Amino acid sequence: MLSFTFSHPTELVFGIDSVNQVGELTKNLGKKVLLHYGKASIKKSGLYDVVIKSLTEAGLEVVELGGVQANPIFSLVQEGIELCKSEQIEVVLAVGGGSVMDSAKAIAAGVYVEKDYWSYFMKRGDVQKALPIGVVSTLPATGSETSPSSVITNTEVQHKRSINSKQILPKFAIVDPSYHTTLPAYQTACGISDILSHLIERYFTHTTHVDFTDRLLEASFQTLLINGPLVMMNPQDLNARSEIAFASLVAHNGLLGSGREEDWASHRIEHELSNYYDIAHGAGLAIIMPHWMRYVYKENPARFEQFARRVFKIDLAFDRQEETVLAGIDAYEQFLQDLLLPTTLTEAGILDDRFEEMADNSFVDRGHTVGNFKKLNKADVMNIFRLSK
Amino acid sequence: MLSFTFSHPTELVFGIDSVNQVGELTKNLGKKVLLHYGKASIKKSGLYDVVIKSLTEAGLEVVELGGVQANPIFSLVQEGIELCKSEQIEVVLAVGGGSVMDSAKAIAAGVYVEKDYWSYFMKRGDVQKALPIGVVSTLPATGSETSPSSVITNTEVQHKRSINSKQILPKFAIVDPSYHTTLPAYQTACGISDILSHLIERYFTHTTHVDFTDRLLEASFQTLLINGPLVMMNPQDLNARSEIAFASLVAHNGLLGSGREEDWASHRIEHELSNYYDIAHGAGLAIIMPHWMRYVYKENPARFEQFARRVFKIDLAFDRQEETVLAGIDAYEQFLQDLLLPTTLTEAGILDDRFEEMADNSFVDRGHTVGNFKKLNKADVMNIFRLSK
Numbered sequence: 159m160l161s162f163t164f165s166h167p168t169e170l171v172f173g174i175d176s177v178n179q180v181g182e183l184t185k186n187l188g189k190k191v192l193l194h195y196g197k198a199s200i201k202k203s204g205l206y207d208v209v210i211k212s213l214t215e216a217g218l219e220v221v222e223l224g225g226v227q228a229n230p231i232f233s234l235v236q237e238g239i240e241l242c243k244s245e246q247i248e249v250v251l252a253v254g255g256g257s258v259m260d261s262a263k264a265i266a267a268g269v270y271v272e273k274d275y276w277s278y279f280m281k282r283g284d285v286q287k288a289l290p291i292g293v294v295s296t297l298p299a300t301g302s303e304t305s306p307s308s309v310i311t312n313t314e315v316q317h318k319r320s321i322n323s324k325q326i327l328p329k330f331a332i333v334d335p336s337y338h339t340t341l342p343a344y345q346t347a348c349g350i351s352d353i354l355s356h357l358i359e360r361y362f363t364h365t366t367h368v369d370f371t372d373r374l375l376e377a378s379f380q381t382l383l384i385n386g387p388l389v390m391m392n393p394q395d396l397n398a399r400s401e402i403a404f405a406s407l408v409a410h411n412g413l414l415g416s417g418r419e420e421d422w423a424s425h426r427i428e429h430e431l432s433n434y435y436d437i438a439h440g441a442g443l444a445i446i447m448p449h450w451m452r453y454v455y456k457e458n459p460a461r462f463e464q465f466a467r468r469v470f471k472i473d474l475a476f477d478r479q480e481e482t483v484l485a486g487i488d489a490y491e492q493f494l495q496d497l498l499l500p501t502t503l504t505e506a507g508i509l510d511d512r513f514e515e516m517a518d519n520s521f522v523d524r525g526h527t528v529g530n531f532k533k534l535n536k537a538d539v540m541n542i543f544r545l546s547k
Numbered sequence: 548m549l550s551f552t553f554s555h556p557t558e559l560v561f562g563i564d565s566v567n568q569v570g571e572l573t574k575n576l577g578k579k580v581l582l583h584y585g586k587a588s589i590k591k592s593g594l595y596d597v598v599i600k601s602l603t604e605a606g607l608e609v610v611e612l613g614g615v616q617a618n619p620i621f622s623l624v625q626e627g628i629e630l631c632k633s634e635q636i637e638v639v640l641a642v643g644g645g646s647v648m649d650s651a652k653a654i655a656a657g658v659y660v661e662k663d664y665w666s667y668f669m670k671r672g673d674v675q676k677a678l679p680i681g682v683v684s685t686l687p688a689t690g691s692e693t694s695p696s697s698v699i700t701n702t703e704v705q706h707k708r709s710i711n712s713k714q715i716l717p718k719f720a721i722v723d724p725s726y727h728t729t730l731p732a733y734q735t736a737c738g739i740s741d742i743l744s745h746l747i748e749r750y751f752t753h754t755t756h757v758d759f760t761d762r763l764l765e766a767s768f769q770t771l772l773i774n775g776p777l778v779m780m781n782p783q784d785l786n787a788r789s790e791i792a793f794a795s796l797v798a799h800n801g802l803l804g805s806g807r808e809e810d811w812a813s814h815r816i817e818h819e820l821s822n823y824y825d826i827a828h829g830a831g832l833a834i835i836m837p838h839w840m841r842y843v844y845k846e847n848p849a850r851f852e853q854f855a856r857r858v859f860k861i862d863l864a865f866d867r868q869e870e871t872v873l874a875g876i877d878a879y880e881q882f883l884q885d886l887l888l889p890t891t892l893t894e895a896g897i898l899d900d901r902f903e904e905m906a907d908n909s910f911v912d913r914g915h916t917v918g919n920f921k922k923l924n925k926a927d928v929m930n931i932f933r934l935s936k
Contacts, residue, residue, distance in 0.1 A: 159562075165556060165559060369773065370766070377759070381758055408759075
């Protein structure tokens with residue numbers, strides 16, 4: 159086990175009707191609120207009205223900025239920053255999924271950046287200050303509710319990059335699973351893929367003696383493998399929705415990676431896919447992750463064997479390690495397919511071949527390798543794209 | 548699953564040599580430190596010197612108060628409060644196990660209580676303010692490092708009670724497993740029993756649809772069942788020590804009980820044992836817990852069956868539920884015995900019968916039942932003492 163630090167300063171407020179607390183919680187952070195959201199879905203679900211009512215009852219002044227899209231864009235972030243400045247906003251409230259939360263975080267920090275804000279993203283920079291942020295999460299997926307990062311796409315320069323700082327940790331995160339039952343099946347599935355990928359990025363490590371976090375990760379995998387299909391069969395299953403929502407938060411709050419070297423190559427590779435193509439992050443991960451697994455497993459077959467045996471209960475004889483490993487990866491890919499996610503680029507309608515361009519783009523300003531389980535260079539990244547065809 | 552809130556504001560600093568950071572971390576909280584500790588052990592292990600060096604190098608002024616004993620007492624807390632006032636202490640630093648940490652918390656809060664401080668303990672009161680607290684933990688057991696409670700014994704009135712408040716959450720908690728290798732076997736075993744009991748108090752619930760926390764709890768049980776015997780066989784096993792230390796923190800930081808009704812009858816029953824007799828809390832729990840289990844399992848046999856099957860891998864045919872349940876409880880008791888802990892009062896040298904007096908004492912100012920899995924009245928508590936003979 160490696161040395162680590164851990165804290166979770168965000169106040170997580172979880173449960174049915176927890177959204178009614180948004181006014182009081184926001185009030186603790188400031189009087190004038192930027193309410194940031196996406197498209198029509200929060201109005202359709204009734205969440206918008208509930209939030210406005212709670213904010214108004216708490217006596218808050220609300221300025222709105224909607225329109226966040228999947229893979230949130232830097233130009234809207236800039237618009238939000240200007241709005242915060244001109245309206246003297248004191249607190250940013252995100253109501254939506256990972257895109258809205260990430261956009262809100264970027265706005266909150268950007269208010270204090272004097273010039274060349276995008277350079278912070280290109281250098282994975284540490285912002286020094288931010289407006290306080292609250293979130294009402296509508297989609298269990300990115301773990302952005304309690305994470306210190308914000309991933310933004312700059313369409314002008316065609317880069318998808320992140321900032322990372324404790325300053326952009328939300329002060330509170332409301333997770334009310336009753337608003338998850340109206341999520342479309344595809345978005346639900348993409349969320350499950352994203353959550354699983356956060357576990358996988360941490361699970362595959364060369365750090366030894368990580369028994370406890372291994373088991374916590376395996377417990378999280380099991381929860382998703384069991385409850386994922388339940389919500390796909392019955393979107394109204396509030397119990398299963400709650401399990402997934404809770405697991406999504408723990409998967410990415412830092413606890414499960416404590417004391418371990420993490421990987422994160424697949425996320426970076428996927429970020430180029432959703433940078434270049436109109437594809438959901440979770441769907442991109444469903445394509446990349448199993449192919450990354452097949453590309454890297456020989457670096458540490460025992461770890462992949464443990465994944466197959468403990469997570470997917472593959473119980474072949476112990477002298478059949480490679481078969482066990484591959485059966486585990488196949489089982490993961492099959493699970494994603496059963497969620498009706500694409501697991502090849504072709505299935506996702508990505509038929510051209512911009513692999514070299516994407517690989518090049520991924521490495522701009524970021525060294526020559528990515529990932530830790532196997533340090534992938536540009537040729538490796540292109541190979542994984544090719545395998546994913 | 549029930550609604551819940553969760554946060555973990557304490558900065559956990561975990562790993563070999565992490566204790567060297569104590570000066571810098573304390574400096575962030577104040578300039579004049581009360582260094583609170585127990586008896587000779589931190590001087591013998593060399594930890595005292597390392598802490599003093601780090602505090603001095605950080606330019607801090609140190610006032611010392613040693614002498615905390617197992618089951619920390621209110622009179623020393625009062626002495627600490629007076630010392631803090633007369634010396635104008637700004638930060639309280641605990642270096643030791645759960646007793647030292649709890650004593651430090653009680654001192655830090657007591658500084659701001661005008662009169663009748665003990666009444667807060669009798670009413671499980673919420674203190675409103677406290678000096679900032681830092682801890683260097685030397686014994687993985689109580690989880691006091693990241694918990695909002697402090698358990699203190701008042702020998703004058705013979706009550707062992709607690710205060711609970713976010714105000715007494717440590718600002719930082721340093722956990723350096725290299726100082727765990729010198730722990731005596733008995734203290735190590737008591738610690739493991741205490742950690743397991745924190746899992747058990749949360750595991751046995753009637754709350755349904757708690758799949759995720761069930762599995763996280765089971766992951767934690769497994770970690771202790773595997774690594775506990777390893778450190779008993781080889782006290783120098785730093786890897787196993789680290790696993791136990793990390794698990795001890797997660798077991799009691801609030802995460803694993805999120806969304807579940809918890810029990811806590813056994814803790815309250817045990818507190819009377821260690822209030823009346825000179826017995827370590829973990830040893831008392833090793834006696835009470837299996838007998839509590841046998842006394843209450845019929846309230847929800849399926850939950851005990853899950854414990855037996857998932858935690859202890861008892862795999863009898865599924866039409867043999869009661870046998871499975873009892874085999875699981877036996878396996879837990881056997882595990883404690885293998886740690887060389889007492890599992891009866893007789894083995895602990897408690898031969899007299901003050902059961903009614905202890906039961907009466909436990910209920911003073913606290914209603915007529917204790918626990919949630921089965922609401923135990925005074926007669927039930929006496930029965931559990933009797934079964935534990």
